[in-house]
Amino acid sequence: MERFCVEVIAATLKPQQVVWAAMHQDYSENFVWDSQQQWPDEPKAGELIVKHLLSGDRGHYGPLEHPQITFNVGYFPHSMMQQVRTHRVGVSFDVQSFRYTGQRIINVAEGKQDVEDVFYLRPVGPYTNRQGKRYFYSEEQRNEDIKWCLEACQHYQKRISEGLSEEHARGLIPFDARQHFVLSCNLRSLMHLLDLRWKKDAQLEAQKLCELLYVHFEQWSPAVALWYKENRAKKAKLSP
Numbered sequence: 553m554e555r556f557c558v559e560v561i562a563a564t565l566k567p568q569q570v571v572w573a574a575m576h577q578d579y580s581e582n583f584v585w586d587s588q589q590q591w592p593d594e595p596k597a598g599e600l601i602v603k604h605l606l607s608g609d610r611g612h613y614g615p616l617e618h619p620q621i622t623f624n625v626g627y628f629p630h631s632m633m634q635q636v637r638t639h640r641v642g643v644s645f646d647v648q649s650f651r652y653t654g655q656r657i658i659n660v661a662e663g664k665q666d667v668e669d670v671f672y673l674r675p676v677g678p679y680t681n682r683q684g685k686r687y688f689y690s691e692e693q694r695n696e697d698i699k700w701c702l703e704a705c706q707h708y709q710k711r712i713s714e715g716l717s718e719e720h721a722r723g724l725i726p727f728d729a730r731q732h733f734v735l736s737c738n739l740r741s742l743m744h745l746l747d748l749r750w751k752k753d754a755q756l757e758a759q760k761l762c763e764l765l766y767v768h769f770e771q772w773s774p775a776v777a778l779w780y781k782e783n784r785a786k787k788a789k790l791s792p
């Protein structure tokens with residue numbers, strides 16, 4: 553069972569109502585706060601913002617930048633974290649750098665933690681490379697790779713015991729160490745991230761992250777998420 557997970561640390565309450573209020577201020581003569589008692593409720597606000605901002609690809613996405621959500625993403629490989637970190641506008645990340653700590657690498661070397669709890673290796677199975685050539689990643693290859701990770705941890709432990717700093721020794725760690733990170737974004741940048749990383753040519757693990765992000769998106773902002781799923785998801789559209 554793969555360990556990937558995404559949890560929500562915090563999120564703007566009533567995000568669709570927040571977007572509606574921002575949209576309403578765009579054309580209202582009055583201070584929208586004053587009419588709070590007449591604001592549409594959350595489901596109705598969702599319906600209205602889809603109709604007036606999103607449907608027909610109007611491209612009026614600014615009001616969607618107000619609601620914020622913060623995720624804790626767990627157990628994804630370093631390579632995936634590195635890919636999603638290229639998204640800079642409206643998205644913030646915090647991730648362990650291995651400059652100061654590397655205890656779980658030592659734990660693996662000492663047999664206190666499972667190799668696969670600390671490193672990600674793709675499951676056994678058929679894959680295709682970037683040129684479309686098919687290949688099979690076998691059980692035997694995978695077992696050899698697990699052994700390789702274990703030996704690298706032992707080497708890391710040796711260098712740390714010889715006095716190297718974590719910042720120096722981290723260069724010996726196999727590339728796909730699992731990393732947990734905190735990712736914050738707004739409703740618009742969340743959709744942008746999904747646009748670029750849920751499409752078929754994105755890294756497989758990034759597509760998996762998007763699936764897990766979408767589960768929370770749907771609970772947090774159902775009307776916008778449904779619109780997104782029907783109109784943009786996996787269609788390789790760019791920059792909402």
Ligand SMILES: Cc1cc2nc3c(=O)[nH]c(=O)nc-3n(C[C@H](O)[C@H](O)[C@H](O)COP(=O)(O)OP(=O)(O)OC[C@H]3O[C@@H](n4cnc5c(N)ncnc54)[C@H](O)[C@@H]3O)c2cc1C
Nearest residue numbers: 635638639640641642643744745748749753754755790791
């Ligand atoms: C499938 C895939 C494969 C990739 N492969 C590689 C790779 O091999 N190597 C690599 O280095 N990167 C790779 N990338 C990353 C890619 O080059 C971009 O860095 C990444 O997608 C972030 O760009 P963004 O448009 O999402 O920008 P974001 O930072 O998320 O910004 C959102 C939007 O704001 C605007 N914007 C942001 N910054 C600027 C700016 N400086 N100037 C003008 N407008 C800006 C653009 O409209 C942009 O689309 C890959 C991305 C994908 C989706």
